[in-house]
Amino acid sequence: MALSVGELGVEDSRADILRAAAACFLERGYAVTSIDDVARALGATKGRIYHHFPSKADLFAEVFRTGIDMIYAAIAPCRDMPGPAVERWKKMATIHVRLMIDTKSFQRAVWEGVEMHLRGSTTPQQRDVFGKLLEDRTKYGNIFRETIAEAQREGAMRFANLSIANQLMFMTLNSPIFWYTPRDGETSEDIDRIVEQVVAYALGGLGATEGTV
Amino acid sequence: MALSVGELGVEDSRADILRAAAACFLERGYAVTSIDDVARALGATKGRIYHHFPSKADLFAEVFRTGIDMIYAAIAPCRDMPGPAVERWKKMATIHVRLMIDTKSFQRAVWEGVEMHLRGSTTPQQRDVFGKLLEDRTKYGNIFRETIAEAQREGAMRFANLSIANQLMFMTLNSPIFWYTPRDGETSEDIDRIVEQVVAYALGGLGATEGTV
DNA sequence: TGATGAACATACTACCGGGTATGTTGTCAA
DNA sequence: TTGACAACATACCCGGTAGTATGTTCATCA
Structure with a gap:
């Protein structure tokens, strides 16, 4: 898993998702926040999130x-x-x-x-x-x-x-x-x-x- | 609007709904609580609630x-x-x-x-x-x-x-x-x-x- | 260099819940 | 007696969302 300069590892990607999710949960609450909301905050799609986490x-x-x-x-x-x-x-x-x-x-x-x-x-x-x-x-x-x-x-x-x-x-x-x-x-x-x-x-x-x- | 003994008026019905709704919101939170939940708590159906309130x-x-x-x-x-x-x-x-x-x-x-x-x-x-x-x-x-x-x-x-x-x-x-x-x-x-x-x-x-x- | 799998994106399904449209029953007033 | 309306119940529609199935790209390694 050699990383070039400026690239991010798997854990960083996970951490980014966690931060974005926390921010969304803060703003809207867990129930109201959709996975798509979190993905949108990341500039990504559901696929990325469900690749790292099995469920909401x-x-x-x-x-x-x-x-x-x-x-x-x-x-x-x-x-x-x-x-x-x-x-x-x-x-x-x-x-x-x-x-x-x-x-x-x-x-x-x-x-x-x-x-x-x-x-x-x-x-x-x-x-x-x-x-x-x-x-x-x-x-x-x-x-x-x-x-x-x-x-x-x-x-x-x-x-x-x-x-x-x-x-x-x-x-x-x-x-x-x-x-x-x-x-x-x-x-x-x-x-x-x-x-x-x-x-x-x-x-x-x-x-x-x-x-x- | 003559009421027989033991019957309830419109305002009482509304008040019952409000109490049941408050109890449901307390137990589950607004987002998670469905209108059917409130109705079930009343032993009624959605019809009753939407008759008195235009929306959730x-x-x-x-x-x-x-x-x-x-x-x-x-x-x-x-x-x-x-x-x-x-x-x-x-x-x-x-x-x-x-x-x-x-x-x-x-x-x-x-x-x-x-x-x-x-x-x-x-x-x-x-x-x-x-x-x-x-x-x-x-x-x-x-x-x-x-x-x-x-x-x-x-x-x-x-x-x-x-x-x-x-x-x-x-x-x-x-x-x-x-x-x-x-x-x-x-x-x-x-x-x-x-x-x-x-x-x-x-x-x-x-x-x-x-x-x- | 081709194969393999990680790390996503895209397309789709299933279901739940808000809202509505339509019945049904009882009451009251004329 | 009957028509009208309140006070619901029932049946249905439809949008949004969790979760899935299937591409696609790229790096790594044999």
Whole structure:
């Protein structure tokens, strides 16, 4: 598989399809997006997509998996960070929100995938494929959940119910996938400001004790 | 239009359809839900639905409008409440969250309607119908927005950016439409506890000054 | 250099779902 | 009593889309 200069390999072609699919799913939603839409966005036809992915559902599943893998990998370094749980949480939350913005289309697909699974609008076979993927997603969620539980035990956070607090926290941290849109001339530092505000809001919501902030 | 005992009028029939449609849209989403699905949920056929609503989009628009009307009417009494803005906000937020839970299916449709409009996945004619409805939705949003702005001026809240704070606040207050599911044996007071936690989280997120809580 | 298969494009099929056209039943008013 | 209309049910049409079957091109390798 020798490649000339400027040519693209198979994986690049797959990656292009995944990016285009994620963008389409973001713009229209999974159900409304047709395979032809994705192909058109690529300047190609269905043949190319079905050559790499067996079905629309599998294509979506791959976008989903990609989104989860990215975010999972991003916070991995923080997991055994020393120091108080709040500090670890702040680091994780910051990375999480930043990634929600930077990989918005994929993360939006993850959200829709979770919704689809909860609503059970998947075929039986797709259902356990998604089940596997959601296991990772759940594991990821539990990392945060345990962290805020630990922070509460350390007296750095205060909330009544862990499950509800966890839900609200994730809603906050994920929310940029709904309302963030890039401005022209926006720098990476501008985005950092946004991330800071989201994290600060979540921190306040979780009842962070004054002084730990 | 004399009605015998136990019979239902036209408006009741319409209302039944709207409730069934809202329930279906909640379970599957607008795009995936077919008119036959709604009809089946009613133990009826398409004929009944198309007799009352000209199209699927119009049916959805009516569900959407109903959701907005309900919430708009609910907080109306609070709008000229005397006292500090934070207190007014707490009252409004509490009513809002409670209604999100009590009329979850309709409010979920409102959410999806906003998404659809933002993504532009509506026909040109439906687009200005939705435009009208979204005006009310925007006006509703502005009531909250102005309230937290006022609360900040009064020194009862502290946040960096009003728009972002407003987005995060609404994400929090609306979030029960995604994660709340009724438990068996759950009392109205149990739900009040949940509402309190959601409101408390948002209050903390908005940087409510200690002592005003 | 010819054969083989990857990486697509093109042409086609099958089905589902929105919408419509047409029946059917009950009620009310004249 | 009957005609008219509301309130549906039934039967049908048709466009769009997932998926398939079949070309076509080009690189690689024996």
